[in-house]
Amino acid sequence: MAHRFKVREIAQQSGLSEATVDRVLNDRPGVREATRAEVMQAIADLEKQRAQLRLNGRRYLLDVVMQTPQRFSDAFRTAVEAELPAFAPAMLRARFHLWESGSTEQMVEILARIKGSHGVVLKAQDEPAVAEAVDRLVANGVPVVTYTTDIPASSRCAYVGIDNHGAGVTAAYLMDQWLGAAAADVLITLSRNVFRGEAEREVGFRTALRKSGRGIVEVSGSDGIDATNERLVHDALEQHPDVEAVYSVGGGNTATVAAFDAVGRVCRVFLAHDLDADNRRLLREGRISAVLHNDLRADARLAMRLILQQHGALPSEPARPVPIQVITPYNLPS
Structure with a gap:
């Protein structure tokens, strides 16, 4: 077993004899699992102590x-x-x-x-x-x-960060469960397509929601900035009257809520990312359904x-x- 400490150091740290530590390190028979675990913990503790010494004053x-x-x-x-x-x-x-x-x-x-x-x-x-x-x-x-x-x-x-593809799949699962039998299309909002994490969330969401047969309308290019996002979402809602749910990948959720209000449409399910100040408020007010957070x-x-x-x-x-x-x-x- 590879290690960077002398047998004596490990024995002192673990409170075991040098002979016992030697048996564990060389994987010899006759050693209880509890004893082996004590030796492993002693080595881990010595690693932490060495790290503290390296950090001191740096x-x-x-x-x-x-x-x-x-x-x-x-x-x-x-x-x-x-x-x-x-x-x-x-x-x-x-x-x-x-x-x-x-x-x-x-x-x-x-x-x-x-x-x-x-x-x-x-x-x-x-x-x-x-x-x-x-x-x-x-x-x-x-x-x-x-x-x-x-x-x-x-x-x-x-x-x-999170597994972005997995986050998209999770969002699709929640969306389909909460919409149930409602024949609603879903709006997906991204800040910009050049961010790989957002693209992975979108792919996961689309793939998992495909079997539901729901339509998906995409809005992108806002950089998550409210003024731009509200205009883009408002235009999308006017063009797609069956959109009644949102998966927000890129933020700007206050603006998305405002766009729904402006066209007089109810958002049945609204899933978002990140527990920032805006999303906390929107959650408390019941304007978004859930936040996928880390x-x-x-x-x-x-x-x-x-x-x-x-x-x-x-x-x-x-x-x-x-x-x-x-x-x-x-x-x-x-």
Whole structure:
């Protein structure tokens, strides 16, 4: 069994004899499972202690780069700032580069301007030019973690976020269950097609809902900004009188609700993503049915941990998809 500690260290940590530890490490017979578990726990504890020593007094500067509606970037910034002290005794600071809409060229330019960084948490378009900008950062020793939407063709070290395809399938299941026998078409709203995560949610939703025979009307290009989204949704509702439900992939939900009100139509089921301030209010008011949510603080903590792992400051752990939570007005977190 591969390990980085002397038998004596493990024995001291576990309170077992060196002979017993040696038997476990060399997988010899006659060792109880409980004893083996004690040795494994001792090694894990020693790994944590070594990581704490490596972190002691170290300073890290992280950059958070996101093109996303302000309501989401505000929520994620709050989550990051709340988690920074959790990495003591290391000192982590974060710089934020946040904007609502822009071109691929703008994203590439901002990534090129990042200097002196120990890592980047990135929500960006899945475009070749962006992947090349990520590759340049990584080549210069700056690890990149993609967040909520992936750029798999790049050299990013990990993706943090939900299984977007699975989220779309989950939304389709809830939609079909709640609509029941109602012959309603569904509006799906995206902020922009260049975000891979949104495209994966849409594909999952369409695939799972196909057997229901319901019509799906797509609205895209709003960047999640309310004024633009309200106009696009209003036009779609006027053109498609059978739309009575919404799956909001890209946000702008206050605007979508306003568009339904403007045409005097009831929305039977409204499913959204992310528990931002707007969605909390809409849930309480009964204007949306449920929110597919993930814990932003847990996301921020994992993203920063993955960056520190790239610098050898923390032991390596695999990144796994973040669990999806279905939030209704009755289980709304405080």
